[in-house]
Amino acid sequence: MQMSSNISIERKKVDCNALPKGWQREEVLRKSGISAGKVDVYYYSRAMRTDASLVPPIRQTASIFKQPVTVVRNHEWNKVKHDTKQVAQDKPKQLFWEKRLENMRACHATGEEFDDIVLPKSIKPLGPNIHEQTVMQSLATALHVLNTPVTGQTATKTEFQKNATAYINPDQPLMQGVLISEDDIRRQEDRVNLARRKLQEALKA
Amino acid sequence: MQMSSNISIERKKVDCNALPKGWQREEVLRKSGISAGKVDVYYYSRAMRTDASLVPPIRQTASIFKQPVTVVRNHEWNKVKHDTKQVAQDKPKQLFWEKRLENMRACHATGEEFDDIVLPKSIKPLGPNIHEQTVMQSLATALHVLNTPVTGQTATKTEFQKNATAYINPDQPLMQGVLISEDDIRRQEDRVNLARRKLQEALKA
DNA sequence: CGGAGTGCCTTA
DNA sequence: TAAGGCACTCCG
Numbered sequence: 001m002q003m004s005s006n007i008s009i010e011r012k013k014v015d016c017n018a019l020p021k022g023w024q025r026e027e028v029l030r031k032s033g034i035s036a037g038k039v040d041v042y043y044y045s046r047a048m049r050t051d052a053s054l055v056p057p058i059r060q061t062a063s064i065f066k067q068p069v070t071v072v073r074n075h076e077w078n079k080v081k082h083d084t085k086q087v088a089q090d091k092p093k094q095l096f097w098e099k100r101l102e103n104m105r106a107c108h109a110t111g112e113e114f115d116d117i118v119l120p121k122s123i124k125p126l127g128p129n130i131h132e133q134t135v136m137q138s139l140a141t142a143l144h145v146l147n148t149p150v151t152g153q154t155a156t157k158t159e160f161q162k163n164a165t166a167y168i169n170p171d172q173p174l175m176q177g178v179l180i181s182e183d184d185i186r187r188q189e190d191r192v193n194l195a196r197r198k199l200q201e202a203l204k205a
Numbered sequence: 206m207q208m209s210s211n212i213s214i215e216r217k218k219v220d221c222n223a224l225p226k227g228w229q230r231e232e233v234l235r236k237s238g239i240s241a242g243k244v245d246v247y248y249y250s251r252a253m254r255t256d257a258s259l260v261p262p263i264r265q266t267a268s269i270f271k272q273p274v275t276v277v278r279n280h281e282w283n284k285v286k287h288d289t290k291q292v293a294q295d296k297p298k299q300l301f302w303e304k305r306l307e308n309m310r311a312c313h314a315t316g317e318e319f320d321d322i323v324l325p326k327s328i329k330p331l332g333p334n335i336h337e338q339t340v341m342q343s344l345a346t347a348l349h350v351l352n353t354p355v356t357g358q359t360a361t362k363t364e365f366q367k368n369a370t371a372y373i374n375p376d377q378p379l380m381q382g383v384l385i386s387e388d389d390i391r392r393q394e395d396r397v398n399l400a401r402r403k404l405q406e407a408l409k410a
Numbered sequence: 411c412g413g414a415g416t417g418c419c420t421t422a
Numbered sequence: 423t424a425a426g427g428c429a430c431t432c433c434g
Binding site for chain 1: 411413
């Protein structure tokens with residue numbers, strides 16, 4: 001049986017010289033359960049996901065939704081166990097927040113601006129005055145933030161023109177629904193296989 | 206590389222006569238990787254953790270807590286996207302559900318009842334009319350269901366007598382807080398080492 | 411943090 | 423060399 005002599009060290013960030021510049025190693029001790037005492041190691045290049053600078057520019061004010069409330073008699077108020085699971089509620093989402101990025105361009109450290117990125121034809125913008133570069137930013141954010149599939153909006157173009165605010169799905173980027181066919185999958189498999197064969201041949205030489 | 210000629214047979218549970226009653230053998234075919242085609246054999250002695258019959262008798266009705274609600278104009282009601290993340294809320298926990306087990310006893314298949322189980326002296330019941338057999342059931346359920354440490358209630362006996370419902374921690378069994386000292390750990394290590402030595406000697410003979 | 415699933419060392 | 427068994431990774 002092993003026990004750490006210092007129980008307060010359960011998370012530590014390490015600047016590790018063996019790592020490429022800008023990478024960081026974090027060790028987190030598992031505190032409970034079957035696997036208590038094991039260590040999970042995480043590597044980060046640049047800022048973490050929770051970094052405020054990577055959060056899209058949605059409204060920052062507090063939630064207006066009602067929260068569950070427990071009423072207790074006065075002399076017991078400081079003994080009540082608060083159920084943290086119920087307190088955590090999502091903030092309301094700002095619709096069309098992508099518009100705030102509309103006139104901004106990414107640039108090199110030198111100040112030189114990047115060229116526009118060209119999206120595949122199957123990705124079509126959806127929404128009032130949403131054009132290619134805005135969908136690009138919307139889609140990139142969705143891929144970065146969502147931990148569910150990115151499929152686009154399900155409402156039709158007509159519905160969106162009638163009342164975009166009513167038909168928008170705020171979890172998905174501002175593009176028309178994208179369908180991946182069996183053929184698409186097969187084509188992608190072919191590309192991967194081709195790349196593998198090329199790699200094998202390169203390794204032989 | 207070996208592959209089964211019938212790809213649908215990649216997991217099979219077998220009632221094996223050579224096994225003691227109640228045991229089950231499962232064979233799982235490895236589907237990918239270097240060791241694809243190899244078979245892993247698992248033995249189970251009773252139901253798995255997810256078995257519904259093992260869930261303690263907590264209240265089964267729906268939540269009475271308020272849920273976030275979105276008001277929409279009438280002609281659009283069937284187009285609203287419901288945010289599933291917000292709908293999923295925990296059911297309220299039934300306090301003192303252990304009382305439902307109070308007059309029940311485990312028995313053999315023959316109908317013969319088990320003797321009462323005697324708990325260590327360090328485990329003390331806590332709560333209105335909670336006695337040894339009820340703590341036993343409360344504790345057994347906690348050990349089975351929790352994936353966090355089982356430590357007992359933190360409130361004092363006096364607080365519990367004053368207002369059990371206010372001071373109860375519903376995540377923990379109905380026993381007074383239990384402390385494991387370094388000495389307890391050392392004593393347990395000694396017991397394990399002794400048992401190992403006995404086993405070694407038995408294996409030599 | 412748990413569990414499914416795979417890597418790979420040990421044994422005979 | 424294969425089977426057994428444990429360590430480990432990966433992902434939800």
